[in-house]
Amino acid sequence: MHREFTAEELTEYLLGIGAEFRTLTARSVVADHAASLGLGDRENPHSLGFRAKGFKGDVDDFKAYYLRLKDFFKKPYVTHAALRKGGIIWRITYWVLQDNHSHCEDVGHTSDLLSHGELLQGDGGIYVDENLSKDEEDLIVGTYKVYTDVGPDQAADCSWWPNYSVWRTCSYGAAGYWTPKCEAFFQGRVNDILAGKSGVGVKTSKDWKKSLRRARLAPDVFKRIELGSEAFIQKMYST
Numbered sequence: 001m002h003r004e005f006t007a008e009e010l011t012e013y014l015l016g017i018g019a020e021f022r023t024l025t026a027r028s029v030v031a032d033h034a035a036s037l038g039l040g041d042r043e044n045p046h047s048l049g050f051r052a053k054g055f056k057g058d059v060d061d062f063k064a065y066y067l068r069l070k071d072f073f074k075k076p077y078v079t080h081a082a083l084r085k086g087g088i089i090w091r092i093t094y095w096v097l098q099d100n101h102s103h104c105e106d107v108g109h110t111s112d113l114l115s116h117g118e119l120l121q122g123d124g125g126i127y128v129d130e131n132l133s134k135d136e137e138d139l140i141v142g143t144y145k146v147y148t149d150v151g152p153d154q155a156a157d158c159s160w161w162p163n164y165s166v167w168r169t170c171s172y173g174a175a176g177y178w179t180p181k182c183e184a185f186f187q188g189r190v191n192d193i194l195a196g197k198s199g200v201g202v203k204t205s206k207d208w209k210k211s212l213r214r215a216r217l218a219p220d221v222f223k224r225i226e227l228g229s230e231a232f233i234q235k236m237y238s239t
């Protein structure tokens with residue numbers, strides 16, 4: 001006979017494999033404060049700023065982006081919501097926190113639930129959960145506004161990593177959890193950027209879609225990364 005898992009055990013498992021999940025609180029629990037709920041209540045510092053046409057980013061830009069995230073993840077609701085997002089946002093969060101599980105042991109609600117929560121309709125009624133805004137997701141994947149030729153005030157979003165929606169629909173993200181191939185992609189890209197390899201700068205969403213469609217690691221490249229990737233995956237599953 002199979003035993004039922006507790007909510008804590010399920011949360012730990014989903015967190016360990018990089019799957020997306022939610023932790024819902026019934027609206028009735030916070031009914032007296034429901035008027036203060038909403039993602040619109042946030043500050044708006046979340047873009048990495050505007051850059052000139054042709055900007056691709058270099059090692060110094062990448063390091064500055066990393067330091068920006070180190071500061072951003074000091075906000076508990078950001079860390080908790082990002083880890084529950086799964087996929088590329090989950091992995092970036094662990095990368096910035098240096099895979100230190102002491103920062104991530106509790107991904108339940110924080111004291112910011114009211115000011116950074118959203119209402120969700122479920123089978124049993126209306127619930128509240130913390131979530132990231134689009135601006136916050138864009139910051140986490142390292143998004144800049146890069147001017148284009150379209151007009152003097154026109155700029156395209158270009159990022160170090162594919163955004164949430166692109167990742168979910170690409171071959172890496174479609175599985176719904178973090179695989180060794182996902183980890184090989186992640187570690188390989190970080191290493192290439194820090195080594196100053198050409199052609200690994202920021203990309204538009206359109207370019208990310210093209211890149212991820214044709215992404216196929218050569219066998220020798222995958223083998224060089226495989227041991228480190230599998231070690232990370234094993235660490236996540238066994239925690």
